[in-house]
Amino acid sequence: EAGVAQSPRYKIIEKRQSVAFWCNPISGHATLYWYQQILGQGPKLLIQFQNNGVVDDSQLPKDRFSAERLKGVDSTLKIQPAKLEDSAVYLCASSPDTGSTEAFFGQGTRLTVV
Amino acid sequence: GQQLNQSPQSMFIQEGEDVSMNCTSSSIFNTWLWYKQDPGEGPVLLIALYKAGELTSNGRLTAQFGITRKDSFLNISASIPSDVGIYFCAGRDNAGNMLTFGGGTRLMVKP
Numbered sequence: 001e002a003g004v005a006q007s008p009r010y011k012i013i014e015k016r017q018s019v020a021f022w023c024n025p026i027s028g029h030a031t032l033y034w035y036q037q038i039l040g041q042g043p044k045l046l047i048q049f050q051n052n053g054v055v056d057d058s059q060l061p062k063d064r065f066s067a068e069r070l071k072g073v074d075s076t077l078k079i080q081p082a083k084l085e086d087s088a089v090y091l092c093a094s095s096p097d098t099g100s101t102e103a104f105f106g107q108g109t110r111l112t113v114v
Numbered sequence: 115g116q117q118l119n120q121s122p123q124s125m126f127i128q129e130g131e132d133v134s135m136n137c138t139s140s141s142i143f144n145t146w147l148w149y150k151q152d153p154g155e156g157p158v159l160l161i162a163l164y165k166a167g168e169l170t171s172n173g174r175l176t177a178q179f180g181i182t183r184k185d186s187f188l189n190i191s192a193s194i195p196s197d198v199g200i201y202f203c204a205g206r207d208n209a210g211n212m213l214t215f216g217g218g219t220r221l222m223v224k225p
Contacts, residue, residue: 033213041217042118043157104159107155
């Protein structure tokens, strides 16, 4: 079974630029999560989708971050404009549904803002 | 918001030693999870706990769901070099949606 796919693996941008990350969850998984992991910290949930609807985006900085999952399958996370403090690994995870315990993570996208 | 305090932040042990780490929460959780993260990879689930007092093993790993539902611990017995990595606890509250992570315990094993 293929795992959660993310791209790109690495991205370096200048502050105030825009960036987008892509995630393809495990086939059939209804729930998709985006996490931000700052170096030395645990992952922090940014947004959770159930199919193409948002379940929780309370920790998403909506002035600069946006995410969509239009067809309920793959998802994109965008930052516009980026700040230095956005440097982190952005992890995508999926699970069969909202009540499922297991969330399976992708390898993440390491973003460096200079 | 919810906070998970994980300790210790790091451990440096000799191969063959046992390891214990724990996690405490400011609120009640109904699910506790333990993950391991290797460099450059996403977290991988090790053990899931669903009931207060539950004790679950996975090979050399044993984890327990505290009876107060506000804490959990993970033990690793007879550590080996490949146990090196960062271990995270995570929990779900009664609402069942958000998965909150602790700050991680970095484990280093000396051969």
